Amino acid sequence: MKGILLVNLGSPKSTSVEDVRIYLREFLMDKRVIDVPWIIRKLIVELAILPKRPKESAKAYQSIWWDEGSPLVVISERITQKIKKSINNPVALAMRYQQPSIEKGLKELEEQGVTETLVIPLYPQYAMSTTETVVEKAKEIQKKRFPKMHLSFLPPFYKDEEYLDLLTKNIKTKLPKNFDLLIFSYHGLPERHIFKTDITKTCRLDNSCCFEKELPSHSYCYRHQCYYVTEQIKKRLGLEDSKVMQTFQSRLGKDPWLKPYTDYTLKNLSSKGIKKIAIVAPAFVSDCLETLEELAVENKEYFIENGGIEYNYLECLNEDDNWIQWLINKINNYTNN
Ligand SMILES: C=CC1=C(C)c2cc3[nH]c(cc4nc(cc5[nH]c(cc1n2)c(C)c5CCC(=O)O)C(CCC(=O)O)=C4C)c(C)c3C=C
Ligand SMILES: [Fe+2]
Ligand SMILES: [Fe+2]
Numbered sequence: 001m002k003g004i005l006l007v008n009l010g011s012p013k014s015t016s017v018e019d020v021r022i023y024l025r026e027f028l029m030d031k032r033v034i035d036v037p038w039i040i041r042k043l044i045v046e047l048a049i050l051p052k053r054p055k056e057s058a059k060a061y062q063s064i065w066w067d068e069g070s071p072l073v074v075i076s077e078r079i080t081q082k083i084k085k086s087i088n089n090p091v092a093l094a095m096r097y098q099q100p101s102i103e104k105g106l107k108e109l110e111e112q113g114v115t116e117t118l119v120i121p122l123y124p125q126y127a128m129s130t131t132e133t134v135v136e137k138a139k140e141i142q143k144k145r146f147p148k149m150h151l152s153f154l155p156p157f158y159k160d161e162e163y164l165d166l167l168t169k170n171i172k173t174k175l176p177k178n179f180d181l182l183i184f185s186y187h188g189l190p191e192r193h194i195f196k197t198d199i200t201k202t203c204r205l206d207n208s209c210c211f212e213k214e215l216p217s218h219s220y221c222y223r224h225q226c227y228y229v230t231e232q233i234k235k236r237l238g239l240e241d242s243k244v245m246q247t248f249q250s251r252l253g254k255d256p257w258l259k260p261y262t263d264y265t266l267k268n269l270s271s272k273g274i275k276k277i278a279i280v281a282p283a284f285v286s287d288c289l290e291t292l293e294e295l296a297v298e299n300k301e302y303f304i305e306n307g308g309i310e311y312n313y314l315e316c317l318n319e320d321d322n323w324i325q326w327l328i329n330k331i332n333n334y335t336n337n
Helices: 015-026 038-049 053-064 073-088 104-110 128-145 161-174 190-196 209-211 216-221 222-237 264-268 289-305 321-335
Strands: 002-008 091-095 116-121 150-153 183-185 244-249 277-281 309-315
Touching: 002 073, 002 128, 002 321, 053 190, 053 289, 073 091, 073 150, 073 289, 073 321, 091 222, 091 244, 104 128, 116 128, 116 321, 128 150, 128 190, 161 216, 161 222, 161 309, 161 321, 183 222, 183 289, 183 309, 190 222, 209 289, 216 264, 222 244, 244 264, 244 289, 277 289, 289 309
Parallel strands: 002 091, 002 116, 116 150, 183 244, 183 277, 277 309
Antiparallel strands: none
């Protein structure tokens, strides 16, 4: 029998400093997130990050936590429940880090008689730290614990026409009537990750190479895939170039990350006469710490403190009916073939 495993990033078990430390250790010790030799990664994580960051992050998580738990996990659970109601085949949810683990998800499916699983990494754009880490972890667990289970993977869906249509529709319903600029803020990546996943080894991180049409490297270029989504939504919304900007948020460490940086941009927009903005985060399908705290609160403060007047954060797809139906359609394509 065929089954489905939805996989999102994951959150700490609770907002305690200790649980946040456990989460950050698992997340940042992933070699596809901090991609340096193990011993150096261990030293960076244990000596530079874990002594201070868990306390700061725990505070941030406390400010966005819901009664039922982490928004990212709760929203993912709700989506899973809705899908289950429309699908006869078994469906399970897993998180790349913490609980419910990928191993637990596959076990749940195996216990229901599943022998073939479609794994759906819940990321529109490819990156080592998104799709690739989910795919590799699932394969590793399958090999060790479920040798008879066959796995398939839904690829990054950033250029799926129906996905782009439904994302546009979602943004359109939330967009205020008057705004000077719509910002597309994507989770950032160290520039090094873009060079590493460039199969042609020609990327210069300029506009031409990541924009050019039909380069083989684009199937692994997070920067291209973000630009593609921004361009498509801009076109579908009928917005002029001057009304749209793309930025990257959530840097960690001192290495150069993809630019322009969201926080820096928001501190400087007002001086250029841009007073009313809307901001959306299409690298995330569900709201999470990086949107509810960093975008909706912290970055809003930067904009307003520096002369901005109106700041509208537009929520992610979350439990949007069209988005859930899109997932159901993908699942039906898999189970019916
Ligand atoms: C869109 C997908 C994401 C990419 C790409 C990504 C890369 C990436 N992230 C970090 C470090 C951190 N990210 C953190 C939180 C976080 N990241 C994503 C998604 C992507 N990350 C999400 C959905 C979340 C929120 C999780 C939640 O529970 O709501 C955090 C933890 C929070 C904090 O302490 O700030 C860290 C750390 C790196 C280093 C990286 C690429 C190399
Ligand atoms: Fe992240
Ligand atoms: Fe490029």
